[in-house]
Amino acid sequence: MKWPTVRKLDDVKQPASESGDRLLARCEEPPLGAHLVTPRFGFVHHGIYVGAGNVIHSGGISHFILGGPVEEVPLSRFSRGRRIWVRSGNLPRFSRQEVVARARSRTGEDRYRLLSNNCEHFCEWCLLGEYRSYQVERLRRWLRLHSTAVYCVKAKVEWQMRARIF
Numbered sequence: 001m002k003w004p005t006v007r008k009l010d011d012v013k014q015p016a017s018e019s020g021d022r023l024l025a026r027c028e029e030p031p032l033g034a035h036l037v038t039p040r041f042g043f044v045h046h047g048i049y050v051g052a053g054n055v056i057h058s059g060g061i062s063h064f065i066l067g068g069p070v071e072e073v074p075l076s077r078f079s080r081g082r083r084i085w086v087r088s089g090n091l092p093r094f095s096r097q098e099v100v101a102r103a104r105s106r107t108g109e110d111r112y113r114l115l116s117n118n119c120e121h122f123c124e125w126c127l128l129g130e131y132r133s134y135q136v137e138r139l140r141r142w143l144r145l146h147s148t149a150v151y152c153v154k155a156k157v158e159w160q161m162r163a164r165i166f
């Protein structure tokens with residue numbers, strides 16, 4: 001599954017996905033146990049809908065502070081006024097009720113790690129039983145690609161400098 005990028009559509013930044021994420025209507029209630037995503041500056045935030053207008057998410061980055069507990073919050077706080085999409089990627093391994101129970105079992109946990117235990121890892125664990133973040137995987141691929149390119153340029157410059165010296 002290719003992870004979404006951010007694109008502009010009708011002046012609303014949205015996470016685009018080849019898997020067909022569905023934009024949630026403003027007054028629409030998401031399905032119980034749904035994987036929700038909402039755009040942030042530079043990334044997409046994830047949470048699990050647990051009913052009664054609430055989402056459980058890993059606090060993550062809040063007001064530029066890294067970290068925060070897994071908490072249950074209203075949809076409006078989760079989205080921060082931005083649009084919400086229902087993620088429709090991989091089929092959950094667990095029933096909707098089990099997804100909600102798994103999310104609730106981690107409420108209060110305060111072990112956020114950007115690269116190994118972020119909001120997307122949390123949702124993937126609730127839905128599929130595995131820790132995975134497609135955003136982190138994409139970042140790591142990008143860094144590997146660009147670090148290799150930087151190394152090649154550096155090696156070429158060093159070679160040219162040595163060639164001039166001798």
